[in-house]
Every structure is written in C-alpha cells, then in structure tokens.
Amino acid sequence: MMMRWKDLSDRHDRLLKEVTIALVGKYTQLEDAYSSVIKSLQHSSLCVSHRLNLRCIEADHLEAAMMKENPSKYHDAWHQLVSANGVLVPGGFGKRGVEGKCLAANWARTNNKPFLGVCLGLQCAVIEYSRNVLGLEDAHSTEFNPKTKNPVVIDMPEHNTGQMGGTMRLGKRKTLFNTESSILRKLYGKQSFVEERHRHRYEVNPTIVSQLEGEGMKFVGRSEDGERMEIMELQGHPYYVGVQYHPEYLSRPMKPSAPYLGLLLASTGKLSTYVTRGFRLSPHLSYSEGNDEELDEEIAQLSIEKSDSVESTS
Numbered sequence: 450m451m452m453r454w455k456d457l458s459d460r461h462d463r464l465l466k467e468v469t470i471a472l473v474g475k476y477t478q479l480e481d482a483y484s485s486v487i488k489s490l491q492h493s494s495l496c497v498s499h500r501l502n503l504r505c506i507e508a509d510h511l512e513a514a515m516m517k518e519n520p521s522k523y524h525d526a527w528h529q530l531v532s533a534n535g536v537l538v539p540g541g542f543g544k545r546g547v548e549g550k551c552l553a554a555n556w557a558r559t560n561n562k563p564f565l566g567v568c569l570g571l572q573c574a575v576i577e578y579s580r581n582v583l584g585l586e587d588a589h590s591t592e593f594n595p596k597t598k599n600p601v602v603i604d605m606p607e608h609n610t611g612q613m614g615g616t617m618r619l620g621k622r623k624t625l626f627n628t629e630s631s632i633l634r635k636l637y638g639k640q641s642f643v644e645e646r647h648r649h650r651y652e653v654n655p656t657i658v659s660q661l662e663g664e665g666m667k668f669v670g671r672s673e674d675g676e677r678m679e680i681m682e683l684q685g686h687p688y689y690v691g692v693q694y695h696p697e698y699l700s701r702p703m704k705p706s707a708p709y710l711g712l713l714l715a716s717t718g719k720l721s722t723y724v725t726r727g728f729r730l731s732p733h734l735s736y737s738e739g740n741d742e743e744l745d746e747e748i749a750q751l752s753i754e755k756s757d758s759v760e761s762t763s
C-alpha cells in the first residue's frame with residue numbers, strides 16, 4: 450500500500466503535461482461546495498498522467514446580460530471556457546447561473562468538446578438540447594420556470610407533496626444499463642449496473658424521452674423500475690455524458706470515478722486508445738483493484754502515521 454502511495458505522489462511531482470478543465474458553477478456559495486468534484490477531477494487527471502489546471506467559471510458571466518453589464522467579465526469567462534480541454538457542469542440549486550450552464554453545455558455539444566454534466570448539469574444539457582435540437586424554445590425545468598409549456602425536467606411524483614417541494618431523493622441507488630455500447634458502462638468495467646449516490650428533487654420528464662432519444666440523446670442508464678433517467682450519452686459526440694447521480698462522492702485516489710475518468714481521458718485525447726486497449730488502466734493504477742472500505746481504512750491509517758511522525762520530529 451505504501452508503495453502505491455509513494456508511486457502516486459512521485460508520479461504527481463513528475464507530471465509535465467497539463468489538462469485544463471472548465472468548472473462552470475456558482476462561486477459565491479460555500480467555499481468547499483465543489484470540493485468532492487475537484488478531488489474527483491484530481492484523481493482522474495493523475496490517473497491519465499496530467500496535471501490538472503482547473504478553471505472555475507462563474508456561470509452567469511457567460512450570459513448575454515453580462516455582456517452589457519460587464520463586457521470584460523463576459524469575454525473573460527468565454528475565453529476561459531473555449532480554451533479549456535473539457536467542460537464540467539456540476540450539481541446545484543437555484544435559478545442564478547442556469548442559463549450560463551445551458552450555454553456551456555451548448556458550446557461543448559456543438560464544438561465536440563468533452564462534457565460531463567452532474568445532476569443539475571445533466572438537467573441543463575437536456576434543457577439546452579430540447580430548446581435547440583427539438584425546437585422547444587421555452588423548454589425548462591419546473592424548478593426554474595413552473596409555467597413553462599415544455600417542462601422537460603419536472604419534480605418527481607412521490608416528492609410532489611404540494612408543500613415546500615417535499616424531500617429529496619437521496620442515497621445510494623441502482624442504475625441499470627440498457628445497452629452494451631454505452632461508454633460509461635465500459636468505463637465502469639462492463640458491469641450491468643452501478644450503484645451511486647443521489648441528491649436531487651427534479652428529474653428528466655419521462656414523456657420527453659422518446660423525442661430526445663429520436664434525436665440522438667440516449668438514456669443508457671435508468672433506475673430499476675425504468676422510470677428515472679440516470680445516465681445520458683449523446684450519440685456521435687466524442688464524450689458528452691450526463692449523470693443524475695453524484696459520482697464524485699465515491700471517487701478515490703486509486704479508484705477514480707468512471708464518469709470523471711471518461712472526461713479526463715477524452716480531454717487528454719486518450720479515450721479512443723483506452724477503448725481499443727480494452728479499457729485497461731496503466732499498471733500503476735487499477736480501476737477495479739481494492740475495495741473501498743479497505744482503502745479508506747488504509748488511508749486513515751496512513752494519515753495517523755503521518756501526523757505521528759510530524760509530531761515526533763517537531
């Protein structure tokens with residue numbers, strides 16, 4: 450175990466190549482709102498032997514209103530976005546910045562840039578696609594526009610209690626793959642299902658799914674009853690993936706999260722080689738190696754040993 454850690458930290462120090470990821474979010478909230486997202490990006494960038502250059506882009510700086518209000522912020526945000534190797538729209542709540550997140554999803558889609566949408570990020574990709582590909586101009590989530598004529602993201606039936614939106618869908622749940630050709634399925638190690646953690650109140654409207662799929666936006670992973678859209682993949686794009694769950698909660702340094710790993714592989718131009726090699730990682734890191742609890746225990750043990758030695762030398 451110690452050897453693996455040493456190897457990992459040596460590799461990090463030796464890395465010369467950089468990968469730039471644009472994280473399009475809201476940065477006036479809690480400082481560590483995105484800490485597990487950023488850690489997951491680091492796990493995966495190390496796995497693909499690149500140093501992570503993270504660009505935190507304020508989503509509403511990408512919106513047209515900002516062009517008038519503060520043109521330099523607007524142009525700077527767009528410059529940061531378009532010069533990144535990959536785009537990540539993470540989870541979130543509240544209306545501010547949603548249009549900017551949809552614009553980022555649109556840019557990545559139409560420019561063949563690797564994209565990962567997590568939770569709200571997936572919902573933004575669906576809203577953007579419904580507006581610009583299905584031609585439903587006012588398509589929206591009822592979270593942000595309850596009166597839209599085209600509610601493509603809706604509150605989930607069992608949570609629609611009429612009072613304060615009810616509770617959230619939380620915790621570890623199963624997602625079943627419905628096709629072998631899914632890129633995420635391959636990245637997860639060709640399993641027929643995955644278990645990931647959830648934290649949301651809204652979901653893709655099942656009544657719009659056949660129209661979206663008819664235009665190439667495929668929902669390749671669904672809940673056990675088939676009702677909930679959990680994984681979206683866009684056909685014909687190098688890597689345009691959305692997940693309704695939060696894969697960052699289960700990412701570990703030596704077991705990077707599959708959707709994040711896919712983003713980093715695609716952003717460093719390694720995804721197709723990885724696919725043709727039969728999805729084997731370098732011998733330094735193995736996606737399927739080790740079990741989570743064992744790893745956590747070993748990590749905890751390591752940090753205790755480390756702080757002991759710090760104390761003894763001071």
Ligand SMILES: NC(=O)CC[C@H](N)C(=O)O
Nearest residue numbers: 540541568569649650651
């Ligand atoms: N965690 C999230 O990103 C939540 C997304 C959205 N606000 C919902 O409740 O469904």
